[in-house]
Amino acid sequence: MVNKHYPLETRGLSVTFNAGGENEVVAFSDITFTLKADEILAIVGPSGCGKSTLFNVIAGLQPATVGEVFVNGTRVLDAKGQVGYMLQKDMLLPWRSVRENVGLGLEIKGVPKEERNAVADRLIAAYGLKGFENSKPGTLSGGMRQRVAFMRTLALDPDVILLDEPFSALDFQTRILLQGEVMDIIGKQRKSAILVTHDIGEAITMADRVMILSRRPGRVKQIVSIDLDRDERDPVKLRSNTRYQEYFQLLWSELDI
């Protein structure tokens, strides 16, 4: 029986590229985990262990060779609109305004212009870009563009948000600012999220649990609960917190780098 309680659940996921061929690659194998309601789960692992491929499978962009992904108890391919994702590259359309970019997913869904503009303007105002509704992405900073990309994800009101290294192209200050903002928005909007990251510090700062994958073929090595309150997760103060340092050492020693 599938537990409908979980926003997202994977069962025995494996992906093999070129199966049976000379260039067969098992990207990851037998990955089973649950994402709980209102939780941020981070996935970390050595380069090439299959994180991006796993992300694509969880997002329903690519089928697993073996196993299933369920979103609120429904197979992910039948759960359109319940999973939103945001990538490292913001993928904004340069010829469209901020408002039109935020409303893009709604437009694809066939939501009328007035309605989608209202949703876009509400998000733009709520998340600090009021006055930039008609600006083109090329005139914005990297951090502002990622904010727009995040609003575009939120506009569809998905239950589960997938974040694939969303801050890695940003400078350090913007990155820590956005980590806090995105964490707060996910918390306030009562979403659940999966964060794929190379950055252990980011995983500890943002996640309730961190799933460590082994070297390729990626398998779940360990899932570590990060027992820190929101007010302890200030990215600057956190660095000098001894518990942060302990988590960092634990995760670092478990990563097969």
Ligand SMILES: Nc1ncnc2c1ncn2[C@@H]1O[C@H](COP(=O)(O)OP(=O)(O)OP(=O)(O)O)[C@@H](O)[C@H]1O
């Ligand atoms: N389309 C494909 N065809 C064949 N092999 C592939 C394909 N896509 C990925 N792979 C291989 O699968 C393995 C996992 O790749 P993936 O990009 O998912 O890893 P990753 O953990 O995200 O890597 P990184 O941390 O470096 O971004 C790699 O060995 C990669 O070469």
